[in-house]
Amino acid sequence: MLNDIIKPQTALFEDGFQTVLRGHENRNRRVVLLKGNLTANSRSEARGVSARVGKDGLYGFASAAEYSPEAAARVLKAARSNVLLLDRHAKTRTPMPPALAQETVPLNREIADAEQKRIIEASRALDDYVAKTYPDLLSRSIVYTEDSQDRIVYASDACSGHLTSPRCYIYVMMTMQAEDGTPVELFKALGGAGCFDDHFTDLAQYYPAIENLYQKVKDKTHGIHAEAGYKQVVLGGMMGGMLAHEAVGHTVEADLVMGGSVAGPNLGKRVASDLVTLIDFAHTYNGSPAPLPVFLDDEGVKAEDAVLIKDGILTGYMNNRETAQRFGQKPAGNARAWAFSDEPLIRMRNTCILPGSNTLEELIASVDDGYYLVDSRNGQADLTGEFMFGVACGYEIKHGKLGRALLDTTVSGVAFDMLKTVDMVSDTVEWSSSGFCGKKQMIPVGMGGPCMRCHIMIGGR
Amino acid sequence: MSELKQKADFLENLLKERAVEKYAFSLRESEKQELNTEGDTFKLMRTVFGGGAGVTVYQAGRKGSASGNDLSEEGLAALTESALAAAESAPEDPAHDIAPDQGKHAFTQGAVEADFDRFFDRLEEMQTDIAAEYPSVHVMEMVADHTAGRTIYRNSNGTCAESVSGWYDVTVEFSAGDGEKNTGLEYAFQRLDSLDGKLIDLGDFRRKFEAIQRQIDPAPLSGKFEGTAVFTPGCLLDFIGMTLDNYAGGGVILDGTSQWLDKVGEKVADERITIGFDPFDPRIVCGERLTGDGYLSEPVNVIENGVLKAHMLGLYAANKTGRPVLKNDGSDLIMKPGAESLETILAGIEKGLLIGGFSGGHPGANGEFSGVAKNSFLIEHGRVTRAVTETMINGNLGEMLQHVRGISKETDDSGLFSLPYLAVDGIVISGK
Structure with missing residues (x-):
């Protein structure tokens, strides 16, 4: 989770400009099992700070791949320079939108990080279940994907807040051979907003959905072309x-x-x-x-x-x-x-x-x-x-x-x-x-x- | 010594200290300056100070990867631990590997230093040109940027490459209207490394502006017929991507669902079809120099004179299936043009569709596709007669390459690809 180190930099907001300063981190976790083979196993974090400065209907924006008070000061300055540069080429200027009531929106939830080992184990367990239960599949894949946003927003004339948006899914993909020998496939996304433990501690809850997916793929092996x-x-x-x-x-x-x-x-x-x-x-x-x-x-x-x-x-x-x-x-x-x-x-x-x-x-x-x-x-x-x-x-x-x-x-x-x-x-x-x-x-x-x-x-x- | 090199040295020492058996990493720093217009007004200027690192480690046949953008010593140490943790929990699989030593290389490509004043002038000139020459065209947004960056790649087999590159990108999002009626959206894109010429003369800009002006009053098509589809280069890009992905990509070869699984060396397309990737083609701006596996990129043909020459396999899929690796990650697409002009090809078509864009679902593994033909025109008795709307096309990717009627000598050279027009028979075209 981000620590709020950018609030003091709001002192650098200048009168006459509409300014938003944002600290921001995206996390991603990914595991792919293709027919049982682990073909992707990765974690990523991208964190930085950005500023958008508006004046007369024109906007300057700058971001830095660094989350620090110094980077916040740097992007505020660069964004202001950008809007002033733009002002020299502008054909039209418009009034900025009116100020909004200012309040602080409370943190909605924490982001909990699961170890990669647990993600792989869950993905492997689901893959084993699918392989064992449905041996007639031509191919199968299990894709775990998790992404989250963690944002701290300060606006010069609107609301501020620290908000998170985590979500995670396991995609189950099944391929079978159709009657004419060509492959047909379907997938189902399991999971939703939240973190690993919100969704994947009890995998058996998804067995009915997986069975339903299998039946649909099987139906598709006898599928027909729609009439245009x-x-x-x-x-x-x-x-x-x-x-x-x-x-x-x-x-x-x-x-x-x-x-x-x-x-x-x-x-x-x-x-x-x-x-x-x-x-x-x-x-x-x-x-x-x-x-x-x-x-x-x-x-x-x-x-x-x-x-x-x-x-x-x-x-x-x-x-x-x-x-x-x-x-x-x-x-x-x-x-x-x-x-x-x-x-x-x-x-x-x-x-x-x-x-x-x-x-x-x-x-x-x-x-x-x-x-x-x-x-x-x-x-x-x-x-x-x-x-x-x-x-x-x-x-x-x-x-x-x-x-x-x-x-x-x-x-x-x-x-x-x-x-x-x-x-x-x-x-x-x-x-x-x-x-x-x-x-x-x-x-x-x-x-x-x-x-x-x-x-x-x-x-x- | 540059700061990025110092960071690379630090990271490499760290990996050695942690006794990592095999590793590969890349560090990147970049700066992008981007202009965004709204209508004919410069609305937003954006500066992105970017950077990042990616580390892949291999311990006892176990692979783990991590990436991030904290290039401080603490950040790189955390990244290394994250990759090691991922590897620790992975199953052992000896197919995971990195390319053998490719030597030490330094690459410099493109326009590393931006001439931003001149770029501004060129963009304003383009706005003026569009307004003067294509009065019905409404530019919704133009996004124009210059990006320059430095990347360092190293791996434990000894490969060391430093790449410095810079380019300009121009994307125009536009429609056309006559005050009462509006067309749908159309896009045009160009990558360039020189500001010597007018932007409007590059790539496909003019063709797309001309085409959208004739789209203002389209009419639905009635009924259904099997005819000839002529794909514009931009539309063809999507179809070639889907075809290669569906039949020659690593995923479908690895899981055995490709219908071209055992077709290398066999004819899979009309003999006029040659499709490959050439990062050194002069029409390509800042082509690929190193693959993700750490091979020096090479020009390759996937299909040559109609014969399948290779599957598009990375090192893992190659090791897993015992097939050769493709020393190219699938960038810098080139399709060999034909000998005929587009006009000649169109003149020979009794009934068909000139297709400017395709909006459709990604085809299933069997290659069957169906979708809406966007920005398209009816072809009747050798002539492009009128714009159509609400028109669907259906066909099969594999069959399409075998039913070629013609390939144009004209190409769209976008800086990222070079593609001609392709005319194919046997496409089901249906209206309301």
Whole structure:
């Protein structure tokens, strides 16, 4: 854990500049067992200090790979020099965002470090279990990955605090041979926010999830190609989460709105059926901790939920302090940086479509000819709201019943068109939190959603 | 003696004192100056004083690695202990090793000293050029930086290499619009080591700005057909990466799931296909000089005239499978261009798609891919007729390389790769 050695350097903050000083450490632990072979066994720590200084709508940033009072003084000076240099080339200048109420956000939790030996033992134990229980796998891999952020933030005119964000996962990947001799695969991420001991002292708790994964891979060995075209589908909760993040979330990031995103002209308008409400949760969902809680962002904004779509109407964007001022909205703590050397960007936190009132069984029973798309491999979207998700696991639906498994495919659509076709929403939400979102920097994000019946383009032979 | 060399000496002595049987380490210091624009305004200037160290130790066939950025003596000592602790708990596996002694080397590449005033001027000139020549293009953000660094690598077999390098990177994120309609996002990237020419004339900038202007009013495609896909160089980069990863990468050879497992020496692609890595190609800026295993990097072809020449194996995977190691980590991708112009290739296509980008799931081990064709145009009767949206493509990576219709003589030389346009038949193209 970082010791706060940078607070005295806040005395170097200068009047007339909006300044944020950040001490920051990222830790990573990684173990990979590929078919029983240990192919990665590494630990890393990257620690440093950064300063961002704003003046007249221009920003200077500097970071040093050193965590010391001297480094803090050095980056404050360099960041100020940068903004003054920029001022000589600036074509436009704008007022800085107004000051926010200042308070200190308390430390949310400690980070506990597990010895590499325990990580390897747990990974090995899970690998042994998979190898012994499922001898017909063509290949298997176990990947332990742990990353954490430990940040101390001081803002000249906003909140300060010391916050941590640890998370750790074991990915179980299984490959089997399909009927045509080609390999098919699936993976499952086990774990979540927290440290090793929060998740991996009792591995047996994961055996049912591993069995479920195995059954799905086995189904896939008899898989068929989806029929390409515009289809009625039931999106599983993980797909719903991907939809919340990729298809809608990115278009309502205010920097992308300024870049011409489809959300710009649609604020206050209907963009989805009235069954759809989408919120970027800060740290609490339904009275419990959100998958990846964020309490304070890297501009010193205390985190709150951002309501993006309410009953189908686009109600707001995700902002940093500057875009919030520009759009007349309240900053909610979405300006996040991944490493000490990164400047804060507008990022999602825990983006989720709220549940409805139907059961999954009712959704499936209501489809005569379509697909149940269970799990996604990845996704992308752009300014127009056109998105695609890779579908790693799915089944055909015939006459209201599940049929054969699907081979890997892709779905696509235009978010604000596709969301208007949502006509049934399930009553439970499924979350995922193991992923990174890429946008100049990586950042951990949580995403969640219910199952939804809708129409979507699906790729296939 | 430079401070970094002193730190390297300290770390090496430490590893010897701890009686580490085998080791490899690298130390790096760097400085990046980065400019970010928002629209046509320089918005953020960023300075990153960077540095780091990575240590890998091998004790009794057990391997452990640790990395960090605390280069103080205490930090390097802690890093060494962390690597040793990782090794101690690892299982014994004699396949873990480092390359034999490659000698002592000093490399200097690129623009080590930044000419930042001139860089500023070039960037402002580029903004002016875009506004004047491509009025519909809206630059959302330009990220331009100069990075310079020094790296010292040493291992217990005697290899010692010091590398000093510097380069400029320019990334432009842009769309196009006519006041009412906007396109999706497009990106263009260039790495360079000289500021002698106009930035807009480099690499793929002009082609991408021209293409996005014609994307403002795309229409969905109706129905489904099997046709010819022409991949632009930037899009081809993704497909070659996926193909090599899926069929020739260390992971799929090690676990035996590659469909090219026993195909070295056999034809896996059209005879016009030659794909390799050449860190010494003059079009590459600051190419790889040393692999992660400690080999001096060499130019290699993975596929040569359609024949699979090698798998992309690091030393561990090579030792584990008894196959040869590839003395290149897969940087500096070069694909041999063809003899025909893009125009000639397009003229011979009855129906197909010119694909500017691909947004799709990573293909499974069987190579089947499907995804959205981004920034793409319909080809009909030998002509590029209109921009399309909501169009999906499906195919198989392995089959794609065998169904080549043409390879262009034009290439995109980004400083990181050199790739032509590739036209392949048998791609399923589907609309709404």
